[in-house]
Amino acid sequence: MAPAPGPSWGQLAAYAGPALPLAALTLPLYVILPSYYAGAIGLPLAQVGFILLIVRLADAISDPLVGLAADRFHPPLGRRRGWLALAALPAALAAFMILTPPDGASWVYLLGWGLALSLGYTAAIIPYTAWGAELADDYHGRSRVAGAREGMVLVGTLVAISVPALVEASGAGDQGDALAVLAWLVALALPLTVMLAIRALPEPAEPTRALPGLRQGLAHLAANRPFVRLLVAFVVNGFANGLPATLFLFFVARVLEAPQMQGPFLFLYFFCGIAGVPLWIAVSKRLGKHRSWSFAMLGACAIFALVPLLGPGDLVGFAAICVLTGLALGADLALPSAIQADVIDVDRLATGSRRSGLYFALWGLATKLSLALAVGLAFPLLDLAGFVAEGTGDGGLVMLVALYALVPVALKLVAIALMWNFPLDAGAHAELARSLAARDETPGRPLA
Structure with a gap:
């Protein structure tokens, strides 16, 4: 039996879609937000750095835990589509909140929404990439799937670079306004692209044997x-x-x-x-x-x-x-x-x-x-x-x-x-x- 070559070009486009907003929200978190929270919001720079360090450590700890959960637990839509669907809205909300802080936001605000975004992003990206690995069994078909996703990651990175620069260069607003534009983009695009991907692509077949113990x-x-x-x-x-x-x-x-x-x-x-x-x-x-x-x-x-x-x-x-x-x-x-x-x-x-x-x-x-x-x-x-x-x-x-x-x-x-x-x-x-x-x-x- 020959391995399945993978999804069609239309399905590939649908699968790659969520990679754009997921990539667009990661660059600001570690490149733009430290200076923004320290400058415009007024938090001490050392405090901002320490909080983001905590967020990174929590992010690293959550990776294997989410990976184990995504393999073992089965939401209604399945192990891959279901987990991605459950994580999309919380991740979009957390991204919006951390990119649009109110005046006088405290370190508690940054820490809370930073941890929420870290967990939401991890809960989305791991089943999303695992889903891609299971969409094709063919050696070269897998390159098409990974290439479509990673190409869209680069598009999302370009968006994250370009939007703030264009907003500020055009005189349409300051750094806070640029972050707000990115926030709305991610908040709207992430749930929409996830929904389109879920509708366009199947859930991979469940394993025939129970997962091994730890x-x-x-x-x-x-x-x-x-x-x-x-x-x-x-x-x-x-x-x-x-x-x-x-x-x-x-x-x-x-x-x-x-x-x-x-x-x-x-x-x-x-x-x-x-x-x-x-x-x-x-x-x-x-x-x-x-x-x-x-x-x-x-x-x-x-x-x-x-x-x-x-x-x-x-x-x-x-x-x-x-x-x-x-x-x-x-x-x-x-x-x-x-x-x-x-x-x-x-x-x-x-x-x-x-x-x-x-x-x-x-x-x-x-x-x-x-x-x-x-x-x-x-x-x-x-x-x-x-x-x-x-x-x-x-x-x-x-x-x-x-x-x-x-x-x-x-x-x-x-x-x-x-x-x-x-x-x-x-x-x-x-x-x-x-x-x-x-x-x-x-x-x-x-x-x-």
């Missing part, structure tokens, strides 16, 4: 060597991507001496990321997903190796780097997520059940870990090197360039070494699919 389930996770290998490579590459993401604004302002170009360069980078998604999906049909991802990382290494040659005013050169690394970003987003759906099949063969919720919860936790590592390493090292964000002169600039470009190259080479000969290619997955089909056709057959 101890046995963890043992199966540890024994899933392709998953462990992929996860380590993903964390290392995420760390590599997190460093330039964390230091991007500093690099443009201090090394290129062009702070006015921060927004345009960010837009160019993410726009090219959108173009990169279909490009790398097409390449993966010829080379395989893991090898295509490795080539994309190699290309990014070659491009980042040129960054130390840039200096004040080298805007054309940096624009070219944004274009090329943006194209590579498309592979970083779409291909690992599609490979993740494949390694879940290894667990499915061993346990007889689909635990996509738990697997994607660990995936989300790994993403947050890699970003935390980037911030935790970059800022202390910059401080030790004497770097001053608002200053002038050369203090700490060598460290800034090294962390922005050279350390990521070394990290990506490690990720490439892990993924170059990844064992679960198209041929191995086809054999895995045949084993799953044979097992499903013989319900009493022992598990592998």
Whole structure:
């Protein structure tokens, strides 16, 4: 029995829809809101930072709990659609409230709605991504699903960058008004796109066997060597991507001496990321997903190796780097997520059940870990090197360039070494699919 290739293009568009508002609400939370609550609202900056740290820690703790719940509990619409439907309205409400604080809002307001948004977002994103992993069983069909979703994530990120800039540049309002526009966008778009996705796409088939217990389930996770290998490579590459993401604004302002170009360069980078998604999906049909991802990382290494040659005013050169690394970003987003759906099949063969919720919860936790590592390493090292964000002169600039470009190259080479000969290619997955089909056709057959 051949694996199902996955949803139609119309269904793909419906499935990808919720990714836009989900992505649009994440950027303001950690990039715009700290300065807004400290400036316009008047909370102490240290207090705002501490509250957002608590929110991040709660977010990390909630990931595996939500993943377990999304696999084990069955709302009326199902394990994937049902959880997404239940989480959409609370997440939209929390996003609206935190983006439109009243005058004089206290730290309790920020903490309460921050925790509500964190939990609502996690309760939505984990079943949403798990649903995508179960919409197609075909090796290349999964790339289409992941690519559609991650492409829309980039569109949502562009919206989150563009809306505040357009509102303020047009004179239509200040930062608070820009956040209010984003709040209404998310509050209206998230429930609407979730409803359209639920109407357009089916709930995946329920597992034929009971889920393993916690101890046995963890043992199966540890024994899933392709998953462990992929996860380590993903964390290392995420760390590599997190460093330039964390230091991007500093690099443009201090090394290129062009702070006015921060927004345009960010837009160019993410726009090219959108173009990169279909490009790398097409390449993966010829080379395989893991090898295509490795080539994309190699290309990014070659491009980042040129960054130390840039200096004040080298805007054309940096624009070219944004274009090329943006194209590579498309592979970083779409291909690992599609490979993740494949390694879940290894667990499915061993346990007889689909635990996509738990697997994607660990995936989300790994993403947050890699970003935390980037911030935790970059800022202390910059401080030790004497770097001053608002200053002038050369203090700490060598460290800034090294962390922005050279350390990521070394990290990506490690990720490439892990993924170059990844064992679960198209041929191995086809054999895995045949084993799953044979097992499903013989319900009493022992598990592998």
